Amino acid sequence: MAPTGLGMAYMWGKDGRRGTPVVVTMENPNYSVIEIDGPVAEELRADALAMDKGGRGRTAKQFTWVLLLRAHRAAGCLASFVAAVGALPAAIGRRFRLSSFSSAAAADADEPGHGRGWLLYRFIKGFLVLSLLALAVELTAYWKGWRFQGPDLHVPEVVEIEGWAHSAYISWMSFRADYIKRPIEFLSKACIALFAIQSMDRLILCLGCFWIKLKNIKPRIEGDPFREGSGYQHPMVLVQIPMCNEKEVYEQSISAACQLDWPREKFLIQVLDDSSDENIQVLIKAEVSKWSHQGVNIVYRHRVLRTGYKAGNLKSAMSCDYVKDYQFVAIFDADFQPTPDFLKKTIPHFEGNPELGLVQARWSFVNKDENLLTRLQNINLCFHFEVEQQVNGVFLNFFGFNGTAGVWRIQALEESGGWLERTTVEDMDIAVRAHLNGWKFIFLNDVKVLCELPESYEAYRKQQHRWHSGPMHLFRLCLLDILTAKISSWKKANLILLFFLLRKLILPFYSFTLFCVILPLTMFVPEAELPVWVICYVPVCMSFLNILPSPRSFPFIVPYLLFENTMSVTKFNAMVSGLFKLGSSYEWIVTKKSGRSSESDLMTAAEKDTNGLSLPQLHKHLSEAELIELNMKKELHGEAPLHANKANKVYKKELALSLLLLTAAVRSLLAAQGIHFYFLLFQGVSFLFVGLDLIGEQID
Numbered sequence: 001m002a003p004t005g006l007g008m009a010y011m012w013g014k015d016g017r018r019g020t021p022v023v024v025t026m027e028n029p030n031y032s033v034i035e036i037d038g039p040v041a042e043e044l045r046a047d048a049l050a051m052d053k054g055g056r057g058r059t060a061k062q063f064t065w066v067l068l069l070r071a072h073r074a075a076g077c078l079a080s081f082v083a084a085v086g087a088l089p090a091a092i093g094r095r096f097r098l099s100s101f102s103s104a105a106a107a108d109a110d111e112p113g114h115g116r117g118w119l120l121y122r123f124i125k126g127f128l129v130l131s132l133l134a135l136a137v138e139l140t141a142y143w144k145g146w147r148f149q150g151p152d153l154h155v156p157e158v159v160e161i162e163g164w165a166h167s168a169y170i171s172w173m174s175f176r177a178d179y180i181k182r183p184i185e186f187l188s189k190a191c192i193a194l195f196a197i198q199s200m201d202r203l204i205l206c207l208g209c210f211w212i213k214l215k216n217i218k219p220r221i222e223g224d225p226f227r228e229g230s231g232y233q234h235p236m237v238l239v240q241i242p243m244c245n246e247k248e249v250y251e252q253s254i255s256a257a258c259q260l261d262w263p264r265e266k267f268l269i270q271v272l273d274d275s276s277d278e279n280i281q282v283l284i285k286a287e288v289s290k291w292s293h294q295g296v297n298i299v300y301r302h303r304v305l306r307t308g309y310k311a312g313n314l315k316s317a318m319s320c321d322y323v324k325d326y327q328f329v330a331i332f333d334a335d336f337q338p339t340p341d342f343l344k345k346t347i348p349h350f351e352g353n354p355e356l357g358l359v360q361a362r363w364s365f366v367n368k369d370e371n372l373l374t375r376l377q378n379i380n381l382c383f384h385f386e387v388e389q390q391v392n393g394v395f396l397n398f399f400g401f402n403g404t405a406g407v408w409r410i411q412a413l414e415e416s417g418g419w420l421e422r423t424t425v426e427d428m429d430i431a432v433r434a435h436l437n438g439w440k441f442i443f444l445n446d447v448k449v450l451c452e453l454p455e456s457y458e459a460y461r462k463q464q465h466r467w468h469s470g471p472m473h474l475f476r477l478c479l480l481d482i483l484t485a486k487i488s489s490w491k492k493a494n495l496i497l498l499f500f501l502l503r504k505l506i507l508p509f510y511s512f513t514l515f516c517v518i519l520p521l522t523m524f525v526p527e528a529e530l531p532v533w534v535i536c537y538v539p540v541c542m543s544f545l546n547i548l549p550s551p552r553s554f555p556f557i558v559p560y561l562l563f564e565n566t567m568s569v570t571k572f573n574a575m576v577s578g579l580f581k582l583g584s585s586y587e588w589i590v591t592k593k594s595g596r597s598s599e600s601d602l603m604t605a606a607e608k609d610t611n612g613l614s615l616p617q618l619h620k621h622l623s624e625a626e627l628i629e630l631n632m633k634k635e636l637h638g639e640a641p642l643h644a645n646k647a648n649k650v651y652k653k654e655l656a657l658s659l660l661l662l663t664a665a666v667r668s669l670l671a672a673q674g675i676h677f678y679f680l681l682f683q684g685v686s687f688l689f690v691g692l693d694l695i696g697e698q699i700d
Contacts, residue, residue: 120573124656127517131663134524141169142670177527184521184528191514194506195538201502202545208391209549217394219442221348235350236326237267237343238410242313243284243334244274244306248595249452250284256337258291258298261344268326269298272313274306308421309588310403311429315419318410326410333404335593336363337450345447346407357412357439358431360389361405364448367594372556373460373696374453376563379546379553381453386445386549388503393443396494398435403427405449412439422477424588425470432478432495436485452593456697457690458649459592464567465574466588471504472578473586505579508571514538515565515683516657520664523676532675539565562686563695569653648698654691658684 212218225232239257243250257269269291273284281302288300303316314331317323328347332338338361346359362385368378392399403426413419416433423429431441454460482495514534522530543561547553553560576582661684668677689695 120569120576121653121656124653124660127520128656128660128663131520131524131660131667135663135667137169137172138524138667138670140165176525180525181528184518184525187513188518188522188528188530188534191510191518192534192538194510195514195542198502198507198510199541199545201498202542205387205391206545206548208395209387212390212394218446219349219393219444222352225348225351226344232348234263234266235328235347237262237347237407238323238326238329239267239269240272240314240317240329240331241269241334242272242274242310242317242331244310244313244590245277245280246275246334246590246593247277247280247283249335249593250280251287252337252595253332253334254284254287254291254298256339257332258294258296259340260338260342261340264295264297267297267343268322269296270317270320271298271300272317273300273302274310274313275302276306309424309426311419311421311423311426314426315421318413318418323410328407329410329413330407331404332449333451335452335595336404338405339449342447342449343407346444349442349444350407350409353440355438355440356442357409357416357434358401358441359407360393360399360402360441360443361447361449362389362443362445363402363405363451365453366450367453367455370453370455371696372559373457374455375553375556376560377453377460379550379556379560380564382550382553383546383548385443389443390445393441397440397442398491398494399431399441399443400499401427401431401441405451409439412437415439423470423474424466424586425474428471429474429478432474433481435491435495436481436487438487454591454696455594456592456648457693457695460696461570461651462589463591464570465577468504468508468571468574469578469587471500472575473581474578475500475504476579476581505575508568508575511565511568512572516569516661519676520660520680523664523667523671523673523680526671529673530676535675535679558682559686562683563690565683566654566686566690569657573653648693650693651691654687658687658691660684661687 224230239260241253241257243253254269254271260267271284271288273281275281275284285300288298291298301317303313306312308315318329328350330338330343330346342361346361349359350356363381365374365378365381368374389399389402412434413430416430416437416439418430419426420429435441454463479496482492485492519530519535522528539561543557543564546564547557547560661680665677665680665684668680
C-alpha cells in the first residue's frame with residue numbers, strides 16, 4: 001500500500017511546494033490572467049516586502065495581485081486545516097473497524113491473551129476504572145458543595161453533615177489523607193530524586209561533549225597511510241551483511257559494500273541471508289551472483305536452522321574455515337550503506353594500537369525528515385551518538401556497540417567468547433564482554449553511514465521494546481561476571497550504576513511512574529499535590545538537554561516532550577519484561593524498512609511498484625540450476641505478493657492511558673489547577689494520537 005497522509009501530515013513533513021498553479025481571472029479585462037505560482041510570484045513577493053517596509057508599490061494592479069496571492073495562501077492554509085480536521089474522525093473510525101475484525105493479534109501484540117504486556121494493560125484498565133469512579137464522586141461532591149480548600153483537611157462537625165453520602169465522602173477524604181497521601185509523596189520524591197540524578201548524568205555528558213568540541217578532541221590517524229609510496233600493507237578484512245526477509249534494502253546494501261575502496265584480494269563480503277521467504281532468497285542470490293561476475297569477492301550464506309536470530313547468524317558465519325585468514329570484520333545491517341572510503345577511515349586506527357578492539361562509526365539517516373515520528377527519533381539518536389557515544393569513547397574507551405557500522409578486531413571477538421545467542425542485544429553483550437577482557441573502543445563521530453529510521457509507529461514500537469528489554473535481560477546474565485572481572489572498581493561501578501541501571505532502567509521507570517501514575521493519582525488525592533515546578537521543569541529540562549545536539553529540531557521540543565512521555569509505557573513494559581525474564585524478553589522482530597537509498601529517493605520511493613516480483617531482469621545473473629529452482633518455486637507458489645495487506649493499528653494501552661489522563665484533567669479543573677490541567681490535557685491527547693496510530697506512516 002502506498003502511504004498517504006491525513007491532510008495535516010505535511011505540516012511537519014519535508015519542505016516543498018504542493019498543489020498546482022492557481023489561475024485567477026480578474027473582472028477588469030485590462031488585468032487579464034495571472035499565474036500565482038508562476039515566475040511573476042517572486043517579483044510580487046518583493047513588492048509585498050517593500051510595501052511592508054513602508055515602500056511604495058509599483059502599480060495598483062500589482063498591489064491587487066499581492067493581495068490575491070496572500071488571500072490564496074490564507075485560503076490554502078485554512079483548507080488544509082479543515083481537511084485535516086475532517087479526515088481525523090474518518091481515520092479514527094477506520095482504525096477501530098480494522099482492529100475489530102483483522103487478525104487482531106497483530107493489531108496489538110500487547111493486549112491480554114497474547115502474552116506481552118497483559119499485566120500492565122490490566123493495571124492501566126483497573127486504574128482507569130477507579131479514576132472514573134473517583135471522578136464521579138468528585139463531581140457529585142462539587143455540585144453538592146462538599147469542597148474543602150487548603151492543604152489541611154477540615155472535617156466538619158456532626159451537625160454539618162448532610163446525610164450518609166456526605167458522611168461517606170468525609171470518610172473517604174480522611175482515608176486518603178491518612179493512608180494514601182504518604183505513599184504517593186514518597187513515590188513522587190523518589191522519582192524527583194531519580195530525575196535529579198539522571199539530569200546530572202545528562203548535564204555531565206553534555207559538558208563533556210562541549211569540552212570535546214572546544215578542544216577539538218577526536219581519534220586521529222597519524223599521517224596519510226594511503227599516500228603513494230607509503231608502503232602501507234592492507235590487512236585482510238571480512239565484511240558481513242546479515243539480513244532477514246528485507247527485500248526493500250538488500251540490493252542497495254550489497255551494492256554499497258561491493259564498492260568499498262579496498263584491494264579486492266584483501267577483503268571478502270559475506271551476505272548472511274536468514275530469509276524465510278524463498279522468493280527473497282532467489283533475489284539475493286541473483287544480486288550476489290551479479291557482483292561476483294564483476295570480480296568482487298562475495299559469497300552467499302543461508303542457514304538451514306535459523307536459531308539465535310542475528311547472533312546465531314553471525315556466529316555461524318564466523319565458524320567458516322577461511323575466517324582465520326582475516327584480521328578484521330566490518331558489520332553492516334541490511335539498510336546500511338557505507339561510503340567507498342569507510343574502510344580507509346576506520347582500519348588505520350588499529351595500526352599501532354594492539355589494545356583497540358572496536359571502531360564504531362556514526363549513523364546518518366536518509367529519511368529523518370519524512371514525518372513527525374522520524375524527526376523525533378532523530379533527536380534521540382543525535383543525542384546518543386553526538387553525546388553518549390562520543391563522550392564515553394573519548395573519556396572511557398568504552399560504549400555499547402551499535403550492532404552495525406563498526407569494525408571489530410577478530411582477535412577481540414574470539415577472546416571475548418564470540419557471538420552468544422542468549423539475548424536479543426548481542427551487540428551490547430559482546431561489547432560488555434570485550435570491555436571486561438580489557439579491550440578498548442573508539443567512536444568516530446565524523447564517519448557516517450547512511451541508514452533508515454522506522455517510519456511507522458508499529459515498527460518503532462517493536463524496535464524500542466527490543467532495545468529496552470534486551471539490556472535488562474543482559475544485566476541479569478552478566479552481573480556476576482562484572483563483579484568478578486579483573487578490572488578496576490570504578491569501571492565496575494560505571495558498568496553497573498551508569499551503563500545499566502541509570503541509563504537503561506531508571507529513565508523509563510521514573511518517566512512512566514511520575515507522569516502516567518503519580519500525576520493523575522494526585523488529581524484524585526489532592527492532599528498529595530505534585531509541585532508545579534515538577535510538572536514544568538522535569539520534562540522541559542530533560543527535553544532541552546536531549547535536543548541540544550540537534551538545534552534544528554528545537555521547533556519540535558513540545559511534541560518531543562509529549563512523545564517521550566508516551567513512549568515511556570512501551571519502554572517501561574520492555575524494561576520489566578527483560579528484568580524479570582518474561583515471555584517477550586527474548587523476542588526479535590525485524591524492523592520494517594522502506595528502501596531509501598538516498599535523500600533524492602524520498603520523493604520517488606512512493607512510486608515504486610511493490611505489488612509483485614519482477615524477476616526477468618535478474619535471469620541473466622542466475623545459473624541454470626538457480627533458474628530451474630526459481631521456475632519450480634513460481635509454479636508451486638505462483639506470483640503472490642510478498643506483503644499482506646497492511647493497516648494502521650489501535651494500541652489499547654495507549655488509549656486506556658489517554659482516557660485516564662483526560663479524566664484526571666477534568667478532575668484538575670475542579671481544583672482550578674491550571675498547569676496540571678494543560679499538561680494532562682496535552683499529554684492525554686498525545687496518548688490518543690499514538691494509540692490510534694496517527695503518528696508516523698499512514699496507510700490508506
